[in-house]
Amino acid sequence: MYLNHFGFAELPFSLTPDTQFFLNQQSHRDALNTMLVALQHCEGFIKIVGEVGTGKTLLCRILLARLKHRFVTAYIPNPYLTPDELKAFVAQEIGAQYDPAMQTHVLLTSIYHKLMQLAHNGKQVVLVVDEAQAMPRETIESLRLLTNLETEKRKLLQVVMLGQPELDHLLSRPDLRQLKQRIIFSEYLHPFSSRGVREYIRHRLDAAGGRGDIFTPPALWLLSRGAGGIPRLINIIAHKALISAYGRGLFRVGIMQVAKAIADTAETRWTGKLLAWYCRMGAHVAPFGGRA
Numbered sequence: 619m620y621l622n623h624f625g626f627a628e629l630p631f632s633l634t635p636d637t638q639f640f641l642n643q644q645s646h647r648d649a650l651n652t653m654l655v656a657l658q659h660c661e662g663f664i665k666i667v668g669e670v671g672t673g674k675t676l677l678c679r680i681l682l683a684r685l686k687h688r689f690v691t692a693y694i695p696n697p698y699l700t701p702d703e704l705k706a707f708v709a710q711e712i713g714a715q716y717d718p719a720m721q722t723h724v725l726l727t728s729i730y731h732k733l734m735q736l737a738h739n740g741k742q743v744v745l746v747v748d749e750a751q752a753m754p755r756e757t758i759e760s761l762r763l764l765t766n767l768e769t770e771k772r773k774l775l776q777v778v779m780l781g782q783p784e785l786d787h788l789l790s791r792p793d794l795r796q797l798k799q800r801i802i803f804s805e806y807l808h809p810f811s812s813r814g815v816r817e818y819i820r821h822r823l824d825a826a827g828g829r830g831d832i833f834t835p836p837a838l839w840l841l842s843r844g845a846g847g848i849p850r851l852i853n854i855i856a857h858k859a860l861i862s863a864y865g866r867g868l869f870r871v872g873i874m875q876v877a878k879a880i881a882d883t884a885e886t887r888w889t890g891k892l893l894a895w896y897c898r899m900g901a902h903v904a905p906f907g908g909r910a
Contacts, residue, residue: 620864627827631853631860635676637683641821643814646677649805653681653778657689657744660772661802662765665750665789666780668807671850674780677807678748681778690736690743697753701760705729708764708775712736712743730767733774743775750781751788758788762797809847812839818849819856833859836873844880851886855879 621629630639642650649666656664668674678693685691692711699707705725709716714732716725736743745761747753753761767774779785789798810818816838820830833841837859845851856871858879863871880886 620860623864624828624832624860624869629857630822630826630828631857633850633853635673635679637676637679639822639825640676640680641818643810643818645806645808646673649677649807650680650684652803652805654684656803657685657742657776657778660742660776662773662776663797663801664776664778665785665801665804666778666807667783667785667804668780669809669848670782671848672807672809673849674807675748676849678746678780682746685744688740688742690741692743692745694745694747695749697747697750697757699753699757701757704757704760705764708745711745729764730774733767734769737769737772737774744778745775746778746780748780750779751783751785752781753788755788755791755794758794758797762800765800810842810849810852811847812842815842815845815847815852818852822853822856832869833871833876834873837871837876840873840876840880844876844883844886846886851883854883855886858882 619629620626640646653664653666666674666677675695682691682693690712692708694707702722705722706716706718708714709725709729709732712729712732715728720728733743747761761777765773765775765777788794789801819833819838819841823830823832833856841852841855841859845855855876856879859871859875862875862878863869866875868875
C-alpha cells in the first residue's frame with residue numbers, strides 16, 4: 619500500500635491493539651498506575667471506564683504485560699458468559715482441577731484450593747475483564763461471590779473491570795450494590811487533547827519507522843477536530859488520509875486529505891465534518907494564519 623512510499627516498516631495506524639504503539643498519555647497513565655498500585659496492595663475490584671475507541675483493550679494488554687513474577691493472570695476478552703462458564707474459565711486459567719461434569723460446589727472447592735495453593739506460593743491471582751458492560755447480571759454476581767474467597771489477611775482473587783460508560787449504569791442497579799461497594803479504585807479514560815492527538819500521531823509514525831512530520835500542522839488540527847481525541851477514530855482518519863496522499867503521489871498529508879478522510883468516516887464528530895466540508899469547498903485558510 620503506502621509503506622514504501624512513506625518509508626514505514628509497518629502500518630502506523632492499524633486498529634489491532636499493539637503495545638508497541640502505546641502512548642503514555644495522562645489519562646491512560648493515571649489508569650495504568652492506579653491498577654498497578656491497587657493490585658500491588660491486594661485491593662478488591664478496580665474499574666476503568668472509557669468511551670468506545672479510547673484504548674481500553676490496549677490498556678488491558680499493557681497491564682497484563684506488566685503483571686509478571688508473582689502474578690497469575692486470567693484475561694476475559696468477551697465476558698458474555700453464564701455463571702457456570704465463568705467458573706469453568708477461571709478454573710482452567712489458574713490451573714485448578716476441572717471437569718465439565720463437576721457440580722458447582724465441587725468446582726468452587728477446586729478453585730478455592732488452587733487459589734490457596736497459589737497464595738501459599740506467593741502468587742497473586744488477577745482476573746482482567748474487558749468489555750465488562752456486556753457481562754450478564756447473574757454472571758457479575760457470580761464473579762462477586764468468587765471474590766469472597768479469601769484468607770484472614772488477603773483476597774485470593776482480584777478483579778479489574780474495563781468497560782464502556784454503560785458499565786456504570788449496570789453497576790448502579792440496586793441488586794448489584796454489594797459489588798459496587800467493593801470497587802476500591804476507579805478511573806475514566808478521557809479523549810486526547812489537541813496536543814495529545816499531535817503527540818499520538820507523531821509517536822505512531824516514529825514507532826512505524828516513518829517521519830514524525832508527515833502530517834502538516836493544519837492537517838493535524840483538522841484531524842483532532844474530526845476524531846474528537848478518540849484513538850480509534852484518529853487511527854481510521856489518519857490511515858485514510860495516508861491512502862489519499864499516496865494516491866496523489868504526495869509525501870506529506872495536507873488538510874485536504876484529512877478532510878476527505880473525515881467526510882468518508884461516519885463516526886467522526888459533526889464539528890470536524892463541518893470543518894472538512896468547509897475545506898473541501900475551497901476555503902483552505904488554515905487556523906494558523908497560512909494556507910493549507
